[in-house]
Amino acid sequence: MRQDGFLIMLPGPTNVPDRVLRAMCKPLIGHRGPEFRELHERIVENARYAFQTEADVFVLTCSGTGGVACALENVLQPGDEVVVPVMGVFSERMAETARRRGAKVVEVPVAWGSAPIREQVEPFMHEDVKALCLVYNETSTGVIARELPALAELAKEHGALVVVDAVSVLGGDVLPVDKWGIDICITGSQKCLACPPGLALVSVSEEAWRAIEANQHRPFYFDLVRAREFLRERRETPFTPAIPLFYALDEALAMLREEGLEKRIERHARCARAFYAAVEAMGLRAFPEPRWRSQTVIAVEVPEGVDSRALRSAMKERYGVLIGGGMGKLRERIVRIGCMGIISAREVLITVGALEDCLRDLGFPVEAGAGSEAAKRELGLL
Numbered sequence: 001m002r003q004d005g006f007l008i009m010l011p012g013p014t015n016v017p018d019r020v021l022r023a024m025c026k027p028l029i030g031h032r033g034p035e036f037r038e039l040h041e042r043i044v045e046n047a048r049y050a051f052q053t054e055a056d057v058f059v060l061t062c063s064g065t066g067g068v069a070c071a072l073e074n075v076l077q078p079g080d081e082v083v084v085p086v087m088g089v090f091s092e093r094m095a096e097t098a099r100r101r102g103a104k105v106v107e108v109p110v111a112w113g114s115a116p117i118r119e120q121v122e123p124f125m126h127e128d129v130k131a132l133c134l135v136y137n138e139t140s141t142g143v144i145a146r147e148l149p150a151l152a153e154l155a156k157e158h159g160a161l162v163v164v165d166a167v168s169v170l171g172g173d174v175l176p177v178d179k180w181g182i183d184i185c186i187t188g189s190q191k192c193l194a195c196p197p198g199l200a201l202v203s204v205s206e207e208a209w210r211a212i213e214a215n216q217h218r219p220f221y222f223d224l225v226r227a228r229e230f231l232r233e234r235r236e237t238p239f240t241p242a243i244p245l246f247y248a249l250d251e252a253l254a255m256l257r258e259e260g261l262e263k264r265i266e267r268h269a270r271c272a273r274a275f276y277a278a279v280e281a282m283g284l285r286a287f288p289e290p291r292w293r294s295q296t297v298i299a300v301e302v303p304e305g306v307d308s309r310a311l312r313s314a315m316k317e318r319y320g321v322l323i324g325g326g327m328g329k330l331r332e333r334i335v336r337i338g339c340m341g342i343i344s345a346r347e348v349l350i351t352v353g354a355l356e357d358c359l360r361d362l363g364f365p366v367e368a369g370a371g372s373e374a375a376k377r378e379l380g381l382l
């Protein structure tokens with residue numbers, strides 16, 4: 001382990017500001033006392049700002065997958081029908097989570113590297129569909145489902161709930177939960193919120209509550225009705241929360257508010273543009289079609305003749321820069337770079353510079369400085 005830590009350019013977890021890390025060292029408190037209630041209340045209030053919702057937001061002590069499971073197991077009863085556009089590993093997981101719940105899962109196949117549009121999903125929707133479940137930012141392919149507002153509208157036309165996995169995007173791209181009619185939105189602490197891993201946040205609309213209250217098969221630990229009782233009546237969580245992580249999230253959300261959501265999203269967009277420009281200037285190709293490119297996860301095809309593992313380990317060993325490999329059938333074919341959280345010109349330029357050098361050393365001809373120059377231009381530094 002490097003003394004000064006790694007530059008974590010993974011698609012999560014991501015770099016965490018010192019301020020957030022230090023917050024975890026504060027003395028522990030009990031979770032049934034006024035100190036926790038005050039902390040919890042502030043977190044929920046600031047989370048509502050990040051989600052752009054007036055709805056309840058729950059902070060769960062679990063990773064993002066737990067948040068998705070919580071949402072689906074509260075809304076769905078065995079036998080319910082759900083529609084899930086599948087375009088990568090995380091949408092596959094969402095479908096599998098619903099299947100294990102006993103739901104009838106209708107998958108809409110979408111080519112990896114692109115995202116669903118209304119016309120693709122429409123034939124699968126009818127009045128018996130309980131929910132449309134969508135991964136907004138498919139982290140395994142670097143794709144954002146930009147048509148989410150139109151898909152949510154479509155779901156509403158058929159009386160279906162809209163459940164959105166926004167684990168790798170909330171706080172890093174546009175996602176007005178209430179305005180777009182999203183009934184349940186899930187995110188994780190360790191991505192665009194720039195907080196350590198271990199917490200999931202879940203928003204629940206009034207319409208979703210109706211389905212949840214009617215559900216006779218709610219899980220015990222993740223029962224949202226019980227969580228609502230604790231949240232509304234006592235400002236507490238039903239079970240012991242990971243208090244140090246709550247401290248961290250409190251600080252991370254305070255930083256988000258200080259910066260402002262709009263500015264933060266624009267910063268992610270600017271840094272993503274710099275990454276994509278650098279990728280092109282280096283003679284590489286981004287994996288997704290241009291219209292679906294994510295601004296929080298940059299998926300890049302590994303050029304022929306270059307070993308993706310060798311590339312990632314050169315980045316790590318030589319520069320201390322961590323980037324992600326591919327997942328599922330893309331394991332060797334792409335590398336993925338996180339453009340999340342505290343992302344700024346500094347992280348972009350260090351990563352691009354390291355990538356240029358390592359690619360050259362592995363035999364791929366990159367003109368010296370080409371990527372960095374293109375990135376700097378997008379960042380307004382040239």
Ligand code: PLP
Binds near residue numbers: 011165
């Ligand atoms: N959904 C998406 C879109 C993700 O990117 C991830 C993690 O990368 C998850 C779900 C699962 O989150 P976790 O690994 O925190 O359980």
